[in-house]
Amino acid sequence: GESVGLHLPTLSVQEGDNSIINCAYSNSASDYFIWYKQESGKGPQFIIDIRSNMDKRQGQRVTVLLNKTVKHLSLQIAATQPGDSAVYFCAEKARAQKLVFGQGTRLTINP
Amino acid sequence: NAGVTQTPKFQVLKTGQSMTLQCAQDMNHNSMYWYRQDPGMGLRLIYYSASEGTTDKGEVPNGYNVSRLNKREFSLRLESAAPSQTSVYFCASSFITGQGLGEQYFGPGTRLTVT
Numbered sequence: 001g002e003s004v005g006l007h008l009p010t011l012s013v014q015e016g017d018n019s020i021i022n023c024a025y026s027n028s029a030s031d032y033f034i035w036y037k038q039e040s041g042k043g044p045q046f047i048i049d050i051r052s053n054m055d056k057r058q059g060q061r062v063t064v065l066l067n068k069t070v071k072h073l074s075l076q077i078a079a080t081q082p083g084d085s086a087v088y089f090c091a092e093k094a095r096a097q098k099l100v101f102g103q104g105t106r107l108t109i110n111p
Numbered sequence: 112n113a114g115v116t117q118t119p120k121f122q123v124l125k126t127g128q129s130m131t132l133q134c135a136q137d138m139n140h141n142s143m144y145w146y147r148q149d150p151g152m153g154l155r156l157i158y159y160s161a162s163e164g165t166t167d168k169g170e171v172p173n174g175y176n177v178s179r180l181n182k183r184e185f186s187l188r189l190e191s192a193a194p195s196q197t198s199v200y201f202c203a204s205s206f207i208t209g210q211g212l213g214e215q216y217f218g219p220g221t222r223l224t225v226t
Contacts, residue, residue, distance in 0.1 A: 034214065089153055100170075103151070
């Protein structure tokens, strides 16, 4: 079936360290993946996406890695800042234009 | 550009009452979506509209109806609210290309409590 899950529900990192948020998906036919950031009281905000024909994509301070062999997705945030505190969701495009969202990982930054 | 706007921001209903959640986007997107988010969970798709004039069920459509009023507006109606519909509702829009891909832009959400 189509499901997206996360290995860890919470992640705590020191300011300035790199953060790695993981995500597993089950639908091998999925061809598009997105990472969203959701701050408290706000709607999800797009961070970065990746198509299934890619293994890696980089943005500003963020990198998404896709391992189709083990159906695993990760988001790496470099030099984590206090403003990075949020819940991070991975989403998988399944049938048609439907996105299936994971449970989310709460990232907290320690000063 | 205001992006995606939703009204109201907060609402309290009694069981059995009805209401309509409004959503509008000014980005000329062709597709629009309604999600609900329960505490500690990801977003679940209620209904979506791939283009003006079409609507389709998502993962959790029971108890809801939608109307794609025009290209800009997509409303969600609860005909007889139930406590299980207490949630935060998000509207989103995207521009779907021929490749079938499109980033979804989300509104700020409507926090609904049904007592």
